[in-house]
Amino acid sequence: MSQTLVEMPMEPAGVPRGRAMVERATWASRAFATYDIDSVRRIAHAAAIAGENHAREFAELAVQETGYGVVEHKVLKNVACSVGIWNTYESHDYVTPTIVEGDKIVEVPRAAGVIFALTPSTNPVATVYCKIMLALLTRNAIIISPHPFAKGVCARAAYVMRDAAVAAGAPDGVIQVVEQPSIPLINALMTDERVDVIVATGGSPMVRSAYRSGNPAIGVGPGNVPVLVEKSADLPAAAQSIVASKSFDNSILCTSESVLIVESAIASGFTVALAKAGAFLLSPEQVDVVRDLIFPMGHFDTAWVGKSALEIAAACDIKVPKGTLILVAPIDLVVPEEPLAQEKLCPLLAMVTVSSAARGIEAARAVLRNSGRGHSAAIHSQDARVTMDYASALPVLRVVVNVGNSLGSAGIQTALAPTMTIGTGFFGKSSVGENLQPKHLINRTLIAYNSNKSILMPDFTDLNPWSAPQGSVPAYPIASNLEGAPFIPQPSAPIEFAGTDDLREEIRRLVIEELRQIIKG
Amino acid sequence: MTRLIPIFAKWSAIWYGRSMSDQASVEAPYDYGVFSFASKSEVLDKAKAYWNPGKTQFWIDSGVPLVIDRREEYFIYDMSGKRLIDTHLNGGTYNLGHRNPEVVQAITTAMQHFDIGNHHFPALARTALAEAMISSAPTGLTKVIYGSGGGEAIDIAIKTARHATQKRKVVSITKAYHGHTGLAVGTGDERFSKLFLSDNPEDFPNVTFNDLEAMESALQNRDVAAVIMETIPATFGFPLPAPGYLPKVKELCERYDALYIADEVQTGLMRTGELWAITKEGIAPDIMVSGKGISGGLYPIACVLVAEHAAGWLTEDGFGHISTFGGAELGCVAAIKSLEICSRPETRSMVHYLSDFIGQGLRRIQADYPDWFTGIRQNGLVIGLEFNDPQGAKFVMRHLYENGVWAIFSTLDPRVLQYKPGLLLKPEIAEELLDRTEVSIGRAWAEVKSLRGPR
Structure with a gap:
């Protein structure tokens, strides 16, 4: 008997509390999964508005906490991932059953349940917003585990959306945050069998471990985006959009262009256009200096993530014009031993020139052999044939045309689904190949009738199994002999475990006063 | 070949000098290391012979011949081997489940350093628990006194009130x-006091x-030290205090x-969805007693929380009440962890969900x-579930037992079944519990009807 005690596995600190969060989320998801479409829309809309209202505040906090990115650009992403996502899916319905008359099939949307979401430090708030919005639209509970570098702002962002959602009728516990993420805690939550799906956005090791967890997982890997500028392209426009995209949020999106491939026939004209758009073309000597700075000993130095072109240039003692937005580093060949052909996450763009579009496609394939399979690529071209050849030859699942890839592949400047989570599909060893969107977070129960024509399907119109919640969810546990008495909801703040302060006393006093009123009433 | 195995096991035990317990497992299937039994009937026989014949026989006669073996969650x-969902929980002792892993871990770790401690000296774990208790207690409570169980704690509360009010x-x-x-026994029903000539209506009037x-009218002569109240009287079947009472x-x-x-x-401990039910009534008591669940179901301990104006004896004569085991430091560790788990926002939320879910389920059954x-x-x-028969809850208890649920009737009102699901009960087990409850209530009704005969 005593042996059982000795052999009992000891859970690392924080894990029991994390497991309690999963259990709370389980209760929340059970309740949320029965909500009707009107309630879901009201909740998602409220969260989106709250997110938008704090878009700038959290953009500033994110830059402060992580030390990277550009406030203005983060504002744009935060808005896109709150009201932007709302506007996209406002008229969609992932809740109400639909009837496929001819097939005698009725489809009943079913929520996944509990989502465990890992979010990165590079797009902290936008990713938190995005995943919460998708969870709310699909009636799922979500536990956010932010990257430790951005845990403060991520928790605040999630709580803003949580408070708005709950005020609009969402169940208690529908949005929770791991405030002190640690590797053992994340492992414990990923492998917890009550988690229904993991949505992992971040580095490859984390994404791979999500897949190994034994739970269904949607993981997305890194990008390494080739962009081909082919001779039919509108050069000034291409230069503009590449520079804008590469400099967006100091290039920390996984969709940011990594290697520019230019057809030699137009190379000199295009480099002039690039310079005009704010790019600084490095000399061969300068390329060596920059390479040594960003890739010391051939390995990427994460200190440069999200730093500006001016900061990088200054660190290399390179004089650049004031308005410089990106640095362009010409390289000879895209080969594994060329570090600049890797993902860089800062506004440094490698450039190779190629003799033809066909050679350009080969170069792009070489870029993707380094990393970024399943992710995205861009092309600037007026030629449908070349575009088709490029798209069908590259192992990527989105090729955006005549637009910056940063916001193009993220669905903000194209008709792709707006997201901070780019599915990399089979090429990238992910279960989802599209931009993460609501449909990935539900299943559908199919009611299927005998195909024999003589057996008819009765009328399912207006049969809706879902309903609006009655009051707060869950109901506050008032004594059964007080039911029906006018009830003032209590503040949900729990009694703090230790430490007293005036605020707590004040809340307690208010609770007592409210109860007195109820009892008198 | 199969017949050779036990012989081989015996021989190998002799040859290889295997432990006594290993040998015993060949002969006694119920081996618990320091003791073992050959069968359940051996336990029941010996329980009658050496322990408590009345109680042992009562449960056999009640159709609940339970001897609890394994326990978890x-x-x-x-x-x-019969599995039962425990909704008795010994009055909340197992609020957090049987052998809650977090509490087990806390005590196991503590045992590398602590024992019961010395009751005369200020102590590490006792002080830490007292601070935690006070910081999470209703307003005005400032001191903690420890007992080894609820009864002792009630005695301490009464002694404290008497000292404070004279x-x-x-x-x-x-x-x-x-x-x-x-x-404590004096405050209660004579069911438990008369037997031991301990009834004392003079000092312990009932209303x-x-x-x-x-x-x-009991209070108006100003000769009462204290009124003692369970916020919801349990053994009486949870009659609810009228609004404002x-x-x-x-x-x-x-x-x-008088003191309250x-x-x-x-x-x-969060059973009503707030850490202390008395705060839901808007009352700041002069003295509050906690027991049962505060032990985590693993190490007995009980606590008396006292407001400063009633705590005089602790300054005047700190040795006024002494308890060797009261506030045992291992118990304090169990209590700190249990209190922390109960205080979590997640626990509070889950209790609200579970209350709502179980309440709705019971109302559905009631409608049938x-x-x-x-x-x-x-x-x-x-x-508390009320049934339309003076002994109704005993019928339901037996059918619940047969159907895999352990819930007990209220000793002082056997119409009422005490039904206390655990704070951390998983939703799927809550569903299973309601399924089993529905069937059992139906079968108990069929039995009662058949006993009553055609009208």
């Missing part, structure tokens, strides 16, 4: 239950529950210079048996 297993009388409700120790006039009793206490002792042994299942008394996860 909210499950207890009879020696036969009065002797303690008022409790008719059919009250506050434990079996010297003073009818929910009767404010009776309460006032308890606050009014507190008011009367203030008017007539809140017995939160069963209702505390309106003539039999006549009432639900519920405040959070404190739940």
Whole structure:
């Protein structure tokens, strides 16, 4: 008997509390999964508005906490991932059953349940917003585990959306945050069998471990985006959009262009256009200096993530014009031993020139052999044939045309689904190949009738199994002999475990006063 | 070949000098290391011979021949292997489940350093628990005194009130239950006091529950030290205090210079959806008692929380009450961890969900048996089920037992079944519990009807 005690596995600190969060989320998801479409829309809309209202505040906090990115650009992403996502899916319905008359099939949307979401430090708030919005639209509970570098702002962002959602009728516990993420805690939550799906956005090791967890997982890997500028392209426009995209949020999106491939026939004209758009073309000597700075000993130095072109240039003692937005580093060949052909996450763009579009496609394939399979690529071209050849030859699942890839592949400047989570599909060893969107977070129960024509399907119109919640969810546990008495909801703040302060006393006093009123009433 | 195996096992035990317990496992299938039994009937026979023949026989006669063997989460297993969902939880002792892993871990770790401790000296774990208790307690409570169980804690509360007021009388409700120790048993129903010539109506007057006039007349001579109240009287079957009753009793206490002792042994620790049920009534008690669940179900301990104006003896004569095991430091560790788990926002949320879910499920069942299942008394996860028969809950208890649920009738009102699901009960087990409950209530009704015969 005593042996059982000795052999009992000891859970690392924080894990029991994390497991309690999963259990709370389980209760929340059970309740949320029965909500009707009107309630879901009201909740998602409220969260989106709250997110938008704090878009700038959290953009500033994110830059402060992580030390990277550009406030203005983060504002744009935060808005896109709150009201932007709302506007996209406002008229969609992932809740109400639909009837496929001819097939005698009725489809009943079913929520996944509990989502465990890992979010990165590079797009902290936008990713938190995005995943919460998708969870709310699909009636799922979500536990956010932010990257430790951005845990403060991520928790605040999630709580803003949580408070708005709950005020609009969402169940208690529908949005929770791991405030002190640690590797053992994340492992414990990923492998917890009550988690229904993991949505992992971040580095490859984390994404791979999500897949190994034994739970269904949607993981997305890194990008390494080739962009081909082919001779039919509108050069000034291409230069503009590449520079804008590469400099967006100091290039920390996984969709940011990594290697520019230019057809030699137009190379000199295009480099002039690039310079005009704010790019600084490095000399061969300068390329060596920059390479040594960003890739010391051939390995990427994460200190440069999200730093500006001016900061990088200054660190290399390179004089650049004031308005410089990106640095362009010409390289000879895209080969594994060329570090600049890797993902860089800062506004440094490698450039190779190629003799033809066909050679350009080969170069792009070489870029993707380094990393970024399943992710995205861009092309600037007026030629449908070349575009088709490029798209069908590259192992990527989105090729955006005549637009910056940063916001193009993220669905903000194209008709792709707006997201901070780019599915990399089979090429990238992910279960989802599209931009993460609501449909990935539900299943559908199919009611299927005998195909024999003589057996008819009765009328399912207006049969809706879902309903609006009655009051707060869950109901506050008032004594059964007080039911029906006018009830003032209590503040949900729990009694703090230790430490007293005036605020707590004040809340307690208010609770007592409210109860007195109820009892008198 | 198969017949050779036990012989081989015996030989190898002799040849290789295997431990006694390994050898015993060949002969006694129920081997627990320091003791073993050959069968369940051996346990029952010996329980009657050496322990408590009355109690042992009672359960056999009641159709609940339970000898709890394995226990984990909210499950207890009879020696036969039969699994039961525990909704008795010994009055909340197992609020956090049987052998809650977090509490087990805390105590196991603590045992590398602590033992019971020395009751005369200030102590590490005792001080830490006292601070945690006070910081999470209703307003005004400032000191903690420890007992080794709820009864002792009630005795301490009464002694404290008597010292503070210099009065002797303690008022409790008719059919009250506050434990079996010297003073506590006096406050309760004579069911437990007369047997031991311990009834003392002079010092322990009873008044009818929910009767404010009776309460006032008991107090108006200003000769009462304290009123002691379970926030919801458990052993009496959880009759709910009428709206405003308890606050009014507190008011009367203030008017007539008596202290208010809140017995939160069963209702505390988040069971009603707030850490202490008394705060839901808007009452700041002068003295509050916590027991049962505070032990984590693993190391006995009970706590008395006292307001400064009642805590005088702790300064005047700190050795006034002494308890070797009261506040045992291992118990304090169990209590700190249990209190922390109960205080978590996640726990509070889950209790609200579970209360809502179980309440709705019970009302659905009730709708099917309106003539039999006549009432639900519920405040959070404190739940009493009323049945339309003087012994109704005993029938339901037996059918629940047969159907894999352990819930007990209320000793002082056997119409009412005590139904206390665990705070951390998983949703799927809650569903299973309701399924089993529905079937059992139906079968108990069929049995009662057949006994009553055609009308």
